[in-house]
Amino acid sequence: KAGVTQTPRYLIKTRGQQVTLSCSPISGHRSVSWYQQTPGQGLQFLFEYFSETQRNKGNFPGRFSGRQFSNSRSEMNVSTLELGDSALYLCASSSDSRSGNEQFFGPGTRLTVL
């Protein structure tokens, strides 16, 4: 099976712009979670989608949003970018996180906000 893929791998934006990141889960996985990773804060949970519904949300401002499509692919959007949004954004898929199944992480999208 192909692993989790994320596009783009690298992105440079300026403050005030918006960005959309994409994640394709492992075939058959219906749960997709998004995390923000920074050196100071570690891995912080953004949100989780399951069967096109947001099932869980972390403590991030409304500028961070996401969605999931019927084929389980997911996108996250960040509007009005701030310098502090520079981070590695990781998505992870699992067959069903409620069952405590392991999460398979993608390679991440490294976002730099100038």
Added chain:
Amino acid sequence: GQQVMQIPQYQHVQEGEDFTTYCNSSTTLSNIQWYKQRPGGHPVFLIQLVKSGEVKKQKRLTFQFGEAKKNSSLHITATQTTDVGTYFCAGRRGSGGSNYKLTFGKGTLLTVNP
């Protein structure tokens, strides 16, 4: 909200020495997972512990889940240079609603001097 504390933040050892990282949750967990992230890579699942007092071994790695299901540890015997990376614990509370999300510790960065 749920917090997962992980110590130490950094650990540098000589090859052949042992290494332990500890994870403590502010709430009782239904299960805990451990991940390893190599430098420049993404987190990779190592193991999941579910039962109170559970101990699991993977070659030189020993994982423990506390009796109260609020703490866990990962011990590596006789470290090798291939063990270099950041080790994360991730805890999940019981069933129902927002408790499904995984809360990650900030990780322990292990470096090994050959």
